[in-house]
Amino acid sequence: MEWGIGESSERYSAVMSNEGEAMSLATFMKDGEKLESSSLLVSSDDFPGRLVVEIDGTPMFAHVARVGDDWWVHLDGRIHVIRGHEPGGSQDQATNGGLSAPMPGTILEVLVKQGQRVREGQTLLVMEAMKMEHKILAPSGGEVSTVHYNEGDRVDMGSVLIEMTD
Amino acid sequence: MSPEWMQGAPKEYDSVLVANRGEIAVRVLRAVKESGLRAVAVYSEADSESLHVEIADEAVLLPGESLSENYLNAEAIIEAAKSTGANAIHPGYGFLSERADFAREVSENGIIWIGPDAESIEVMGDKISARSRMISSGVPVIPGDEVSIPEDGAHLGPLAVAAAKVGYPLLLKASAGGGGKGMRVVREPKMLRTEYEAAAREAAAAFGDGTVYVERLLTGARHVEIQVLADSTGNCIHLNERDCSLQRRHQKVIEEAPSPAVSNSVRESMGEAAVMAAKAVNYVGAGTVEFLLSSNGDFYFLEMNTRLQVEHPVTEMITGIDLVQKQLEIAAGLEMGISQSEVPLSGHAIEARIYAEDATRGFLPAIGKLSTWITPSGPGIRVDSGVRQGDEVTVNFDPMLAKLVVHAPTRKAALRRMDAALSNFVVLGVVTNIGFLRNALSHSAFISGNVTTDLLDSSDISEFGDPEPPIEALVSIAEAALRMGLDKTHAGASASPVDEHTGHSGDPFRTLSRSYP
Structure with a gap:
């Protein structure tokens, strides 16, 4: 499995070797290139959803939970999300130039029309979710090619709201 | 049959309906049960599996999907009280807690209202009438002019005139607003219409009222509030201050008590002003008087919240006084049994609000299933929450999942305790602000105690960024x-x-x- 963190397109992989009940890190790679790796041992734990991680001899707990392709990890007081990608899968599945709803809600105002040119940071539409207003801004300058919703429409998280071309 | 502690009280009751949901319903229902009273919950369809329903002795379904059909439905809630034999209603905060007409209706139906009289709510609930009552009672108010805007919003002439008189930057508030909703900062005249329309819309969505109020924005001020407690026999005391200066878009993020900016003499005069404000409206019960404290020590009345406050636990931690228990006693007509000089102020308490929101994406509310929810515990750590592991976080309600409160002998020790507790708060499956809270609490401005209400909004948010992931x-x-x-x-x-x-x-x-x- 290849792994990515956040918005970054970098892909990491770890070759783990079995050491009795535990697994140790044998090889750590970034975008196919081998990196120098620490001494890292991961063991199972009786507590559900928890692992014991030993980094250069220092043990600590890691809580993990899988949600879809994402693994949520609580380690050393911080929570991280890392996503599994099948090796060789497409690098970026994001729709080209599509602006999607960051959360479910209602469209309050559509401020642009199809064919309109917009500048970077311009408010394209305003949506309401959880009783608060959120502005959807143009990520870059360009032309609005399609507007998918009207004022008052309810949208699900991830729905493509507006498509833009350069 | 009323519990032993209440026997012989002027207004005995034995069963309390809590007209709320989430963490505050859980908090109040627990106090009710602990006091030997029967606890009745109400819930919407979406909340049928909620923690507050589980812990109640009895729970009544309020049908309908919208808030006005369930948690804001006064008639259905009073009916639920009658059908379950609940002879008192506790409103929690939000929802119907500051609706004078609801308080009145409850009383008229022969049910004890655990809160102040409808008249007190009415005067304090309207920012304009509250302000004039405070002026006539000698409580200091924010300098500037005031205006009330016609509801249709077609003509902004009067607003523009008032805004020019008050001066920019200014704050537009929905008269019936609160919690940061329906409140907008206007920095220059050309933004007036846009911000007014946004404020009116937000207020209408959240509170069903579109009236707006304008006031000078004091920059660099701190938000300090005084907890007051008054009984129906005429006793009225204050329980020290809470500092709620760390805010984001006027939503409180971190609260603490005592305030690092309040000296003994300011505490005394602010406390006196708060008691004066409460007495000016014949207040009964637990309430909070909010002040803006300017850097030179002057303070101004902001508003009075005629209900229990979200951040009430920090006061409970430093005084050892259970505010909900006191509300129950006062509602029975009992004396509060504590005088001003007996109010303790011990150590330092901090509360952090755990929100389901993504700080890295403009604080957008987050949703999902709480696959893992492990709360911290230990000496001086308290978690008030309405959710459990496995619960679904949806867009239907406010995104506050829990309040994490710590208490320690000093502010420094409390900060360390809070950081450790946040580190041990394991929430997987839903994005929360836990990491952001750790970053904010370790910011030099917060450590030095030098936080103003505009810190988060005026700083580059990357200052509060996460460390590099391992x-x-x-x-x-x-x-x-x-x-x-x-x-x-x-x-x-x-x-x-x-x-x-x-x-x-x-x-x-x-x-x-x-x-x-």
Whole structure:
């Protein structure tokens, strides 16, 4: 499995070797290139959803939970999300130039029309979710090619709201 | 039959309906049960599996999907009280807690209202009438002009005139607003219409009222509030201040008591002003008088919240006084049994609000299922929450999942305790602000106690950014977890085994509700 963190397109992989009940890190790679790796041992734990991680001899707990392709990890007081990608899968599945709803809600105002040119940071539409207003801004300058919703429409998280071309 | 402590009180009752949901419903229902009273909950369809329903002795479904059909439905709630024999109603905060007409209706139906009289709510609930009552009672108010805007919003002439008189930057507030909703900062005249329309819309969506109020924005001021307690026999005291200066878009993020900016003499004069404000409206019960404290020590009345406050636990921690228990006693007509000079101020307490929101994406509310929810515990740590592991976080309600409160002998020790507690708060499956809170609490401005209400909004948010993730460890953990099959055995998956620690099968709620009573 290849792994990515956040918005970054970098892909990491770890070759783990079995050491009795535990697994140790044998090889750590970034975008196919081998990196120098620490001494890292991961063991199972009786507590559900928890692992014991030993980094250069220092043990600590890691809580993990899988949600879809994402693994949520609580380690050393911080929570991280890392996503599994099948090796060789497409690098970026994001729709080209599509602006999607960051959360479910209602469209309050559509401020642009199809064919309109917009500048970077311009408010394209305003949506309401959880009783608060959120502005959807143009990520870059360009032309609005399609507007998918009207004022008052309810949208699900991830729905493509507006498509833009350069 | 009323509990022993209430026997002989002027207004005895034995059963309390809590007209709320989430963490505050849980908090109040627990206090009610602990006091030997019967606890009745109300819930909407979406909340049928909620913690507050589970802990109540009895729960009544309020049908309908919209808030006006369920939690804001005064008629249905009074009917629920009658049908379950509840002879008192506690409103919590938000929802109907500051609706004078609801308080009146409850009383007219022969049910005890656990809160102040409708008249007190009415005067304080309208920012304009509250302001004039404060002026006539000698409580200092924010300098500037005031205006009330016609509801249709077609003509902004009067607003523009008033805005020019007050001066920019200014604050537009919905008269019936609160909690940061329907409140907008206007920095220059050309933004007036846009911001007014946004404020009116937000206020209408959240409160069903579109009236707006304008006031000078004091920059660099601190938000300090005084908890007051008054009984129906004429006693009125204050329980020291809370500092709520760390805010984001006027939503409180972190509260603490005592305030690092309040000296003994300011505490005394602010406390006196708060008691004066409460007496000016014949206040009965627990309430909060909010002040803006300017850097030169002057303070101005902002508003009075005629209900229990979200951040009431910090006051409970430094005074040892259970505010909900006091509300129950006062509602029975009992004396509060404590005088001003007997109010303790011990150590330092901090509350952090755990929100389901993504700080890295403009604080957008987050949703999802709480696959893992492990709350911190230990001396001086309190978690007030309305959710459990396995619960679904949806867009239907406010995104506050929990309040984490710590108490320690000093502010420094409390900060360390809070950071440790946040580090041990494990929430997986839903993005929260826990990491952001740790970053904010370790910011030099907060450590020095020098926080103003505009800190978060005026700073570059990257100042509160996360440290670099330990990628190598995370990738190894994920790879190992996948190969060990943790996704198949962990709670939240369909076939979860018996938990070795509790002996309960699959149900993730069970283990959790036991870890914090």
